[in-house]
Amino acid sequence: MRIGTSISTKKLDDACINEYKIPLILMMENAVLSAIKHLDINLYNNYIVVSGVGNNGGDGLGIARQLKARGKEVKVFIVGNIEKITPCSKTNLEILKAMNIPYIIIDTKDENINLLKKLEADIKNSHVLVDCIFGTGLEREIKGIFKDVINVINENKNLVYSIDVPSGINATTGEILGSCIKADKTISFEFYKRGFLKYETKKYVGNVVVEHIGIPEDILKKYDDNEYITSMNFVKDNIKDKNKFSFKSDFGKITIFAGSKGFSGAAFIASEAAIKSGSGLVTLVCDEDIQDIISSKLSEGMTANYKEEDRINKLIKTSNAIGFGCGMGDNETTLERLQYVLNNSDCPVVIDADGLNVLKNNISILKKYKNRIIITPHLGEMSRLTGKSISYIKGNRLDVAKEFAKENNIIVLLKGYETIITDGKVTYINPTGNSAMANGGMGDCLLGMITSFVSQGIEVFEAVICAVYIHGYIGDILSKKMYTVNATHIIEKIPSIMKKFNIEINL
Ligand SMILES: NC(=O)C1=CN([C@@H]2O[C@H](COP(=O)(O)OP(=O)(O)OC[C@H]3O[C@@H](n4cnc5c(N)ncnc54)[C@H](O)[C@@H]3O)[C@@H](O)[C@H]2O)[C@H](O)CC1
Ligand SMILES: [K+]
Numbered sequence: 001m002r003i004g005t006s007i008s009t010k011k012l013d014d015a016c017i018n019e020y021k022i023p024l025i026l027m028m029e030n031a032v033l034s035a036i037k038h039l040d041i042n043l044y045n046n047y048i049v050v051s052g053v054g055n056n057g058g059d060g061l062g063i064a065r066q067l068k069a070r071g072k073e074v075k076v077f078i079v080g081n082i083e084k085i086t087p088c089s090k091t092n093l094e095i096l097k098a099m100n101i102p103y104i105i106i107d108t109k110d111e112n113i114n115l116l117k118k119l120e121a122d123i124k125n126s127h128v129l130v131d132c133i134f135g136t137g138l139e140r141e142i143k144g145i146f147k148d149v150i151n152v153i154n155e156n157k158n159l160v161y162s163i164d165v166p167s168g169i170n171a172t173t174g175e176i177l178g179s180c181i182k183a184d185k186t187i188s189f190e191f192y193k194r195g196f197l198k199y200e201t202k203k204y205v206g207n208v209v210v211e212h213i214g215i216p217e218d219i220l221k222k223y224d225d226n227e228y229i230t231s232m233n234f235v236k237d238n239i240k241d242k243n244k245f246s247f248k249s250d251f252g253k254i255t256i257f258a259g260s261k262g263f264s265g266a267a268f269i270a271s272e273a274a275i276k277s278g279s280g281l282v283t284l285v286c287d288e289d290i291q292d293i294i295s296s297k298l299s300e301g302m303t304a305n306y307k308e309e310d311r312i313n314k315l316i317k318t319s320n321a322i323g324f325g326c327g328m329g330d331n332e333t334t335l336e337r338l339q340y341v342l343n344n345s346d347c348p349v350v351i352d353a354d355g356l357n358v359l360k361n362n363i364s365i366l367k368k369y370k371n372r373i374i375i376t377p378h379l380g381e382m383s384r385l386t387g388k389s390i391s392y393i394k395g396n397r398l399d400v401a402k403e404f405a406k407e408n409n410i411i412v413l414l415k416g417y418e419t420i421i422t423d424g425k426v427t428y429i430n431p432t433g434n435s436a437m438a439n440g441g442m443g444d445c446l447l448g449m450i451t452s453f454v455s456q457g458i459e460v461f462e463a464v465i466c467a468v469y470i471h472g473y474i475g476d477i478l479s480k481k482m483y484t485v486n487a488t489h490i491i492e493k494i495p496s497i498m499k500k501f502n503i504e505i506n507l
Pocket of ligand 1: 189
């Protein structure tokens, strides 16, 4: 699914009108019919539509007409300077008049206390309010009567469904411009709006659905911002099929550097996750004093310790992918080991945890190893790497991740709700995963999965995207029945869920 901004929406509109001669009113009607599908008309009978005077308002007037045509009770409020109504909205208003659908204008010029009271009373007698005050055209702080109307809706709300965006959100940045509708559901058109990715907007957007409104694919491609939400089909298309002539070397030989005294669990989880994700040969390199404990648990994996220099050199040279960092310790030795691995390998290297901690004052070393490093920081690690505060990164996650990836020629996976995966040019947002998974070991499991996926012949960037998706997808399935989902629960499920993704494409 594509992510877009107010600017991309405007570009699409212009291209449809000018290049493809598609009249705006036609796209508006497509938007109206798409929205109707999500207004739960089988459940409810009384609707209120609150429209502005822009095209988002026009969508609302069309929705009111279509609801009426389906036998629903509809009351319409139009807020704003009616003289400034856009041509398409005006057309829809004329049709409403002709159909004798009642509407009330709350004009910016008038004294409106009584009308606000009327709105409040009508909301109380309705089932659903459809919010069409502002869409992607919102451009400044909301004040006066607009703010009053939004407050009345928020204070008296029954169910609120917002069209395209909850009125009050800047669709591009996610900034709340003074006041904003708190929607239960947002029915957005063509793009998942970039602004919805900002954590602070989650309480305003509710559930988001994105609907197509008939914009030709050529135009969408032409104005693509290269930012997407990962879809299940993307993952299915990229999971490799195992054919009957395969050998274990075809499915990725990997080495994982992880663990130290007191942190053997991290090493075990990362290695086990890699084995269960389908790597043919997994070797864990760890400190000698934890090697035996891990060996006894890791039935299908091999282990080596740092004293076995020749073996390690061979492993580094022959691996299809290397995972590095979980539970290794934030110290000089870890940094030396990381540099050794990077200097002597030429496969993709996935770096997490202490592998990232030791990089915090040594970022420049990444630049030497073009296009084959994947870092997987959470917000705290990203803050240490970039020197930017956690709150700044939280508010600008997409841009911070993209900039860092571009600057250092690496793939950045910024963990969190809606994990970001970017190489600086193309960006994917992961929609799977949940808070039941927020516990120790989950990052180690993800490192193992990513390293394994990368080793199996899927393009590196795509492999990372798929691993993150499946990791969260398993968590989502398990969390339906489990209050807490641990890394070991995820690991157990990897083979059967991967099969599910794989079978469905081969049916
Ligand atoms: N291709 C598509 O995606 C289509 C989208 N449609 C819908 O159209 C809106 C965007 O419409 P637009 O007319 O550009 O903007 P708005 O309706 O959001 O409102 C603009 C309107 O409001 C005024 N304004 C802006 N900020 C403020 C403010 N803070 N206070 C008061 N007034 C403000 C501005 O001056 C304009 O008058 C999109 O979201 C979709 O819902 C169409 O359906 C066609 C296809
Ligand atoms: K809206």
